[in-house]
Amino acid sequence: SAVISQKPSRDICQRGTSLTIQCQVDSQVTMMFWYRQQPGQSLTLIATANQGSEATYESGFVIDKFPISRPNLTFSTLTVSNMSPEDSSIYLCSVEGTSGSGPEQYFGPGTRLTVT
Amino acid sequence: GDSVTQMEGPVTLSEEAFLTINCTYTATGYPSLFWYVQYPGEGLQLLLKATKADDKGSNKGFEATYRKETTSFHLEKGSVQVSDSAVYFCARGGGFNKFYFGSGTKLNVKP
Numbered sequence: 296s297a298v299i300s301q302k303p304s305r306d307i308c309q310r311g312t313s314l315t316i317q318c319q320v321d322s323q324v325t326m327m328f329w330y331r332q333q334p335g336q337s338l339t340l341i342a343t344a345n346q347g348s349e350a351t352y353e354s355g356f357v358i359d360k361f362p363i364s365r366p367n368l369t370f371s372t373l374t375v376s377n378m379s380p381e382d383s384s385i386y387l388c389s390v391e392g393t394s395g396s397g398p399e400q401y402f403g404p405g406t407r408l409t410v411t
Numbered sequence: 412g413d414s415v416t417q418m419e420g421p422v423t424l425s426e427e428a429f430l431t432i433n434c435t436y437t438a439t440g441y442p443s444l445f446w447y448v449q450y451p452g453e454g455l456q457l458l459l460k461a462t463k464a465d466d467k468g469s470n471k472g473f474e475a476t477y478r479k480e481t482t483s484f485h486l487e488k489g490s491v492q493v494s495d496s497a498v499y500f501c502a503r504g505g506g507f508n509k510f511y512f513g514s515g516t517k518l519n520v521k522p
Binding site: 296299326328336337338340343387389391398399400401402403404405 | 455
């Protein structure tokens with residue numbers, strides 16, 4: 296399994312500002328994923344980030360709102376731009392992994408964002 | 412389309428009660444299936460998984476069996492503890508390592 300850390304763990308931000316969330320993994324991974332978990336809801340995939348290429352965004356998410364960097368195989372950032380209260384969520388980073396029985400995903404602890 | 416459907420919560424049980432959380436999926440083919448657990452204030456942890464039909468995943472007293480006939484992967488535990496209180500997510504694997512999650516089921520276990 297992989298050990299994943301995220302910074303910050305939580306933040307309270309004003310509308311119209313931007314926040315960059317960092318994700319650090321203790322091993323090199325090809326694919327990293329960013330999810331959003333709105334209050335009381337399930338996880339929604341925002342984008343997949345591969346090192347050396349632009350992130351691939353899911354339907355409903357755009358690069359201007361959620362720019363992503365992936366400078367190396369152990370690190371990624373997600374920026375939530377021009378925030379509104381509707382962006383209040385937990386943002387989770389995950390990485391792919393494999394065990395003897397197939398692929399798995401491992402998750403960071405999440406960043407709890409509140410927009411006022 | 413492909414999806415994961417799990418029973419709505421919250422589920423409230425007394426300690427030592429039997430737990431079942433239903434999960435069904437739709438997919439082309441036979442995806443890997445997973446249960447994740449999210450304890451209060453924490454991220455998701457992989458609880459168990461199954462990668463092919465009739466496989467049984469198990470961990471910490473929890474079990475789930477991959478049933479292709481009923482496209483189900485129900486989570487069970489014979490005797491729950493207060494420490495099992497958490498939100499449980501059923502998930503299925505997809506192409507390009509994407510995962511699809513159910514809506515989550517909150518479990519409250521009372522002493």
